Amino acid sequence: MVEPRLLVSPGTSSMLPWFGLLLGLLAIPFAFFLGLKALIRARLGGYKHEFVRPDPSAPLTKEALRSVAVLGGGVAGLTAALTLARRGYPVTLYEKKAFLGGKLGSQREPVLAGQETWVSHGFHAFFPHYHSFRRLLDSVRICELESIDDYVICEKSGAMTRFRGVEPTPVLNLFGLLRRGLFSLKDAVSAPGRDLYGVFLEYEADATFRRYDSVSYAEFARRGRVPPRLKLAFNTFARAFFADEEKLSLAQLIKAFHFYYLSQDGGLLYEYPIRDYEAGLMRPIAEELESLGAEVRTLDPVREFSRTLEGFQVNGRPYGAVVVALDAPALGPLFLDAPGLPEETRRRIGSVRAGQRYVVWRIWIDKDIRESVPVFVITERERALDAVTAFHRFEVETKEDLKSGRADPKTRAVLELHCYAVPDDLVDAEIKPTLFGELLRRFPELEGASVLHEWYVVEQNFSAFHVGLEADRPTVETGVPGLYCAADWVKLPFPAMLLEAAAASGYLAANGILAEDGLRLEPIVTVPLKGLMAGMPAPKTRVELLGA
Ligand SMILES: Cc1cc2nc3c(=O)[nH]c(=O)nc-3n(C[C@H](O)[C@H](O)[C@H](O)COP(=O)(O)OP(=O)(O)OC[C@H]3O[C@@H](n4cnc5c(N)ncnc54)[C@H](O)[C@@H]3O)c2cc1C
Structure with a gap:
């Protein structure tokens, strides 16, 4: 057997300390990078926030549950309907179209x-x-x-900005934007960018909406002289609101940037179904609903809604609880004058506009x-x-x-x-x-x-996220026992948008009914509620620039 030390020649052994030193030097930036990642993660409290942790001792179901009407068969309505039907509630789902899924449906x-x-x-x-x-x-x-394969923005010039390979850790991913020339260090450290761009790291729902919901994204871009290449990045997130820059609230854009870029480490590479939505997603959901005894009433639009002494009435039929998961244009005609509801509830739900x-x-x-x-x-x-x-x-x-x-x-x-x-x-x-x-x-x-x-x-059925609308936006709870809202237009107690807002609000609405009936809640996990630098006072220069 050969002794291990004989495998190393005398010349090689004299180089070992240098080699070790070199490795050590290389390890420093790597360790620094890992440390930074851990620090960001810790500061955000991890990337998965347990918003609802159910009490395992609470019962899942009980006898003689009240009937529930779910109004609207989009993702929000389906989430609520499926959750409640699985717990044994007699659920009726009203959908005006011939197919389920709403904006995620196919026909x-x-x-x-x-x-x-x-x-x-x-x-x-x-x-x-x-x-x-x-x-x-x-x-x-x-x-x-x-x-x-890649998240790609095709520019007017024909150039393709590709996001593949961007480090997914929030904040460190901003260097990905830097490397792709979407902004320069000079933009970030000199006025007015220096005073303004911090807003994107400071997301905290109350403060962000109080300060910036009255400012439009376009106004922000003008006053901040946001360079065109950086606007390209912001516009990607702004699109999620289906609104022109002049109309879109800056607070909503800050929320979007937090939700999609600065609060999660999954990156921008997403998945998509390879079948049409009916075959791939909606049919399995409809089949399960029906197997659970839920009544799925497609082509049956809600024409009439009221609150009664016993509960609610929908299209002439009585229910013990209702989840409103309709799209924006349906709300005004049904709710502004809905009999039996408090004025404030009617006004809030009925005023959501497209x-x-x-x-x-x-x-x-x-x-x-x-x-x-x-x-x-x-x-x-x-x-x-x-x-x-x-x-x-x-x-x-x-x-x-x-x-x-x-x-x-x-x-x-x-x-x-x-x-x-x-x-x-x-x-x-x-x-x-x-x-x-x-x-x-x-x-x-x-x-x-x-x-x-x-x-x-x-x-024209996506709800408006325009300047100044957040204060009056309905929440999942309506103030009326048994009546809950679920949709991507609902104001949520955590950052979420689009499909995620629809599904999360569906679970929250179901939880409202489960809680009233003393049953176990559904778990809800969200991205971190606040940005990395939430709670920082707005610099005076920013307040002067934005008037907010
Ligand atoms: C072109 C496009 C692309 C999108 N891309 C993405 C994306 O890439 N990622 C993402 O996360 N989100 C995306 N979205 C947004 C996403 O589709 C929605 O946020 C989500 O589907 C909303 O679900 P919802 O249940 O809140 O509302 P909806 O899907 O609007 O559901 C409302 C339901 O109510 C029904 N309804 C209306 N009136 C009545 C009535 N009187 N009686 C009974 N039923 C009624 C409607 O028919 C509909 O089924 C996109 C949307 C569009 C339009």
């Missing part, structure tokens, strides 16, 4: 020259920190999800977009185009249409164009030409393409 339409295919309200990204939404999905057998129009336009065309573009890409907006999805690259049903010949055989691509907030002065007739023109400028390889089939929707 069959005869768009392929008379042949039907699945179309939807558009591509949706499921982010890793959507804890409640993920919990809902994990509780039913949904279709396979695929991970996006934001701007948005457009989803799916086109079957005879040219394909270049291979290097991910299936979903955000586009820097000129006038209307916000995002492009290449459905022929991933969706099972779309691929099947092409293979089976249901779609025109000349089809090379099935693209979905989104405009999340149609400018008020863009008339209907101009929307499609504007979107198509912008598509061709971004992707010149599509020049000369013809549209073979199309599916086009202009809707």
